[in-house]
Amino acid sequence: MRIGLLGTGPWARMAHAPALSGHDELEFAGVWGRRPEAAKELAERHGVRAYDDVDALFADVDAVAVALPPDVQAGLAARAARAGCHLLLDKPLAATVEQGRAVVEAADAADVASVVFFTARFQPEPEAWITEQAGVPGWFTGRAQWLGAVFSSESPFATPWRREKGALWDVGPHALSVLLPVLGDVRRVTAAAYGPRDTAHVVLDHTGGASSTLTLSLTAPPAAAGAAVELRGEAGVAVLPDSPDGAVPALKRAADALLTAARTGRPHACDAAFGLRVTEILTAADDLLNGGGR
Missing domain, CATH: 3.30.360.10 (Dihydrodipicolinate Reductase; domain 2)
Known part of the structure; x- marks a missing residue:
């Protein structure tokens, strides 16, 4: 499976890129980021291509891993799904229920697999x-x-x-x-x-x-x-x-789960739909914390 990485921040550098480049069944194909110079630096470190155009990356890969803030992740994840890419996503899935629902609907419509990385679930x-x-x-x-x-x-x-x-x-x-x-x-x-x-x-x-x-x-x-x-x-x-395992081994197992879901067509327990349910609960709590009522 050819996979691209969206994001160039600390989490992308410390966890995602090492996990993708060190996985035996993934071909780490490239990096896109909102800061082109950071994407180039991270791509060069791992010997892959830096993409200026995110849609060009989608066209070249089978899947994407996302290490971006939730509001940015959600829009790009839905866009990647519509391009036929399987999704290895970070938590929380989205910043709003509407954004999360859009990811789920796009993944369902395109029949692509999704896994949201909740660390403990992959240790x-x-x-x-x-x-x-x-x-x-x-x-x-x-x-x-x-x-x-x-x-x-x-x-x-x-x-x-x-x-x-x-x-x-x-x-x-x-x-x-x-x-x-x-x-x-x-x-x-x-x-x-x-x-x-x-x-x-x-x-x-x-x-x-x-x-x-x-x-x-x-x-x-x-x-x-x-x-x-x-x-x-x-x-x-x-x-x-x-668990003695850190983020990189756990992310590799999340990638294993994505590969299995993509091959079998059976959703993983931590798919985008589960990520949406978590987002709904977080939103309900957030409304209370900010005076929105129960």
Whole structure:
């Protein structure tokens, strides 16, 4: 599968480009970015072509990986799907429900595969734990803390879209990607903005009967940063395990999932439709945080 990369920022340089260039079943074909000079530099580093015209890249590849802000990703993903490209997307899928729905509709209409990269879903230990807990009945409640230090340290990820959207949209998708397959879809959302800067607290009522709470921040002290998920129910207590794998091996597994979905025609659990559902839940919480009502 020939694949192109859209984006040239820190995530593209640190994770996407190394994963694509190091994958045995992908041919990393080229890079497009909103800054042509950055696209040229990244392309030269990996021995591929830098594209000035994104449509020319779409025409030359079978798939695209996207490392761009969600509002930019959504428009280009729909455009790539209409050009017949399979989609390896980042979370969150889009900045609005309408944008996310457009991606899903374009992928469905073109019959292309899609995978949204939620890191824990492509790390062996967390994914095995999620699968195991999804088969356990009687969960009573779940608790997720996803705390980053992006705004309290010298982080290259303190990007404009994260400053605008905050932790809800950046790390909230990670928490939802773990909780939803275990506790079921969400039927009610409550949210409040208590704590420093972008810190958000979300309470979810799941269709399986359990509730869950999310504490999300990109403003945590560096020593307090980290992620934890705990489930409590009839079977006792279960805690999400850590994984020794970083982003690059996980992205390679996400690419494996895209290859499988493209070959078999069977959607992956983390496809664009799942990304849309996550976007819908985030939007509901965001409306509450910004006074839009339940």
